[in-house]
Amino acid sequence: MKVAIFGLGYVGFTAMCCIAKEGHEVIGFDISEKKVNQINRGVSPITEPGVDELLKEGLKAGSISAHTEIKHHLEDCDIAIVCVGTPSAPDGAHNMTYIAEVTRQIAAAIGKNRTSPLTVVYRSTIRPGTVEGLIAPILASELGSAFERSVELVYNPEFLRESSAVQDYFDPPKIVIGTVDGKPSARMDLLNKNLKAPTFYVHLGESEITKFVDNTWHALKVAYANEVGRICMQLGLSAKKVHEIFVSDTKLNISPYYMRPGGAFGGSCLPKDVRAMQFIAADCGAHTHLVDSLLRSNEAHKYRLFEHSTRGLKPGAAILLVGLAFKAHTDDLRESPNIDLARGLLREGYKLSVFDPAIDANKLVGANLGYAYTQIPTLAQLLVSKEVAEGTAYDRVIIANDTYRKLDIGKYDDIINLNALS
Template sequence: MKVIIFGLGYVGFTAGCCIASQGHTVVGIDVNDKKVAAINNGEAPIIEPKVTELLRDARAANTFQADTQIGSHLDGADLVLVCVGTPSAPEGAHNMRYIAEVTRQIAQTVQERDLSGLSVAYRSTIRPGTIHELILPIINSIVTDTNPPRIEVVYNPEFLREGSAVDDYFAPPKIVTGTKDSTPNATMTALNEGIDAPRFTVGFREAEITKFVDNSWHALKVAFANEVGRTCLANDISAKQVHEIFVSDTKLNISPYYLRPGGAFGGSCLPKDVRALQYIAADTGVNLPMINSLLRSNAAHKHALFDWAVAGLDQGARILMVGLAFKAGTDDLRESPHVDLARKIMAAGHTLDVFDPAVKADMLVGANLGYAFSALPMLNRLLVDRDQIAAAKYDRVLVNNATVEQLQMPEGVDVIDLGTLP
């Protein structure tokens, strides 16, 4: 395969070395003439383990050359990888100038040299919508005779870490490919052949947001670990031992658990213990901006859930809510986000029925009883059974947890699953 790489920084240069080592022919293009000269002299323009050896081998085999100009390099090429920088603009968004420049150059070259059958994969980190709103409009304004398309655009985010970039190229955590119709691109499939990693072929926007989600999650983990560490140190607790205990739990802590977008958190433990950790830290002079924002974030989500729950309904609509306790299979109503939702729905003037087979108003005891009746004094009246549901006609059914599987819903009823976002 002939592969052209735009941008010979950490991502583009490393990819060039790795791709050349797989037997492909690589041409790297960069506006920086010093980088180009270094590569053509067999010298890596970046400090990164293993790249110098790969470059030396590729130069000896004549499979990796660099240039400052696109010239005729696209002739006979199968694939273009765009790896130019997308630095932060002053307002925080990514600066898309280099992406736009390179896209224009590629499109002009394809048009002028009458090329076709080229896949152009963007690996730079770009904001969701960039392919649809910037890249395709540039290509479509320059390239004519597009049936079938002469350029097939792909978004293929890069997950390498500097310091282990070569190893990460051959063993990435995943391969994500965004295409216009969410079907695989044959050239990218061929490029990634032999690489063992979970593969996801999705739409452009899902692929584009992947890096932002990943990197924000990594930043969140670091901030969380350090907020916990500061709290430990201020309270004469070994942060190291707490860390060991925390990461050993791969069932609930380091796991997909609690990461599905959908319901808000609640129940008798999470809100209470978050509040208590905030108090412990504040009491010992430790500032926890991130942990302090958790309950506000949850409250914001509960408002969003309410907005989704009633969107498009006329005032006085009849709603069935499935699941009232904070999760299925328990009657614990304490700080259940679904209790808040029920209150908001009734306050908005709708008629509400609630189905939750685990909750029996006359069986509630202790703190649970107190919470239930102070939050929902009319609880007895709200709870309905299967027969009442079968006889009723609802404008909407809201599913808060898995309890709905125990219900036979009439055909065509408007059901919204608030526990799992689509």
């Protein structure tokens, strides 16, 4: 294929060299004449292991060239990849100036007489909704009625790390391709045919947010590790040894289990130990702002789940809450977020029933008993059997934990699953 790349910085230039290595013809565009001249002379504009050799190979094979102006170069291109910068604006949002300008230039260069659509791929980091809300309207305005037959829009985030970008290109952790309808793109499949990685075809919005989710998570990990490190330093402990112990646990600490969007955290351990960690950090002067935010974030999530659970439903409606304990198949109600949800539903005037076969109000003891009845004094009257749950017409069923597997859920019309948000 013939591939055009707009923006020859770290991402664009690396992509140019790697795509040429795959046997495609690549033409690059950048506003910097100095950079373009460097590339055409075989001098890499960036310092990155492996790119110098790939650039020289591409130039020798005649598969790489760089330009400052588009002119006629897009006429026989199959794919155009946009890698221009999206720097921070003063308010923290991304500055879309370069995206808008290069999109306008591409639209003007495509023309209205293409026999097959140009696959226009964006790799610049952009907020969800940008392709449909900014890019598509610019293209449609320029191309008019020819827009849909002239352009195939794709968002394809990159996952290249500086100093290992070439290796990451050929051995990516994943491939995410967003299209208008969420279906595969034949040209993207051809471009990536030699790359072995989990591949996700999704709608544009899910692909656009992927990079934000990844990078925020990486920042969160670093910040959390450093907060733990500060606590260890203040207490005279070995942060290195604590880290070694932590990362050895791939069953819980490094796993997808706790990373699934769903219910708030609760139970007898997490809230209690987060509070204790906050106290320890404050007491030793470690200043752990991230740890300090966890309980506030959890409370905000509880409220959001309550809003989600009751949307479009007026007080007085009959609701079945499936699962009251913080974890299915246990009767531990201590600091269960589902208790908070049940209290909110009762407070707002909903007719609430609770199905959780692991809970017997007459068998609760100790702190579990005390917590349950101080939070929901009418608990015994709210609990219903499987027969009652399946034989009653409810306006809505709210799934709060995996207890729903004990019910014939298919008989209910209005179900909201908080256990795993979709």
